[in-house]
Amino acid sequence: MTPRLDTESDDGELLALLASGGDLRSFLGDLVHLAARQVPAAVACGLTLTRDSTGVTVASTGPLAQQADERQYAADTGPCLESMRTGTVVRVDDMATEDRWTPFPARAAELGVRSSLSLPLVVEGRNSGALNLYATEPRVFSADDEATAADWAQQATGALTVALRIADSDERTESLIGGLETRATIGQAVGLLMAQERCTADRAFDLLRIASQRRNVKLRDVAAGVVTAFEEGLADRRERW
Known part of the structure; x- marks a missing residue:
């Protein structure tokens, strides 16, 4: 069974991460790396925030997640954007046979992405983003993986909620995307x-x-x-x- 966030070792690691302070971008950068590590099938992870009618990746584990996210933004369709827009969990078992969100699945397969798992970030009642996990093998994300990833999406949502609550600017979302800094x-x-x-x-x-x-x-x-x-x-x- 996939390790869950509520284990003693994970609590200690998360406590160290939260206690380190600093800006939100650094927190989310650490969070996506931890999320990818806790879901063994995932080789990459990205975190999307909504901007205008599309999204922007504000944290990723590297080029694979960044490019997979950006190809969805370019096509204005994909599992990441659907999760963000609908507030639902979206899982893709195999990009090679997926017929939703054309032309994204073929473009993802070109990158080497074969399956994905996207979880929504709902901040203050609004669909505000998605946590996206990517794998290079088909049909690898299980129900346990989804539950573990949901814990990390909740941590990201909590961090974003706090940042929104203490922001001085009325343009709170743009402030997050532009600076991503909390006090x-x-x-x-x-x-x-x-x-x-x-x-x-x-x-x-x-x-x-x-x-x-x-x-x-x-x-x-x-x-x-x-x-x-x-x-x-x-x-x-x-x-x-």
């Missing part, structure tokens, strides 16, 4: 709370906001306190070791 301290604190409280990104952000209102302290300062407490806890554990 590092707030993003880091949300990640830590998600791991510690086993909660969603929305709930973690609400915990920070409620604490800010009750203490009459800026949200950033509350977040800094969460991060500092975590770092001090790590330092104490290292001393004991």
Whole structure:
């Protein structure tokens, strides 16, 4: 059975990733590599965000995922775009025999892609993107693979939700695509709370906001306190070791 995200080792790796802070592009870049590694059949992974009527790849494991995504954008059709537009999981068992989304399947096969799995990213009730896994062999993605990939799509959705919630610009989606940067301290604190409280990104952000209102302290300062407490806890554990 494919390893699931809720194993102890995966939790530790995700905690380290979330606690590293930094910008959203780096987070999503690490996330697609981890997603591809956790789905053994996948050789490449890309993450698409909607832009205008099509999509744009904001993170990928390399040229194969990037090119497979871009050939769908050029044709304005494909499993990635269908998943993004409909909010449904789309699986392709064999590009060589697939008759949907012409001419994309033939173009994907030219790249060496034989099967794919796309999962929607629904942010604040809107179809906002898709996580796309690609394989060079036909019929390799199982139900277990789909469940594992869904966990990673949920993590991407959480990160995007937080970035939207703390963005200053009204043009929030364009801000994400153009800069893809969050306020590092707030993003880091949300990640830590998600791991510690086993909660969603929305709930973690609400915990920070409620604490800010009750203490009459800026949200950033509350977040800094969460991060500092975590770092001090790590330092104490290292001393004991």
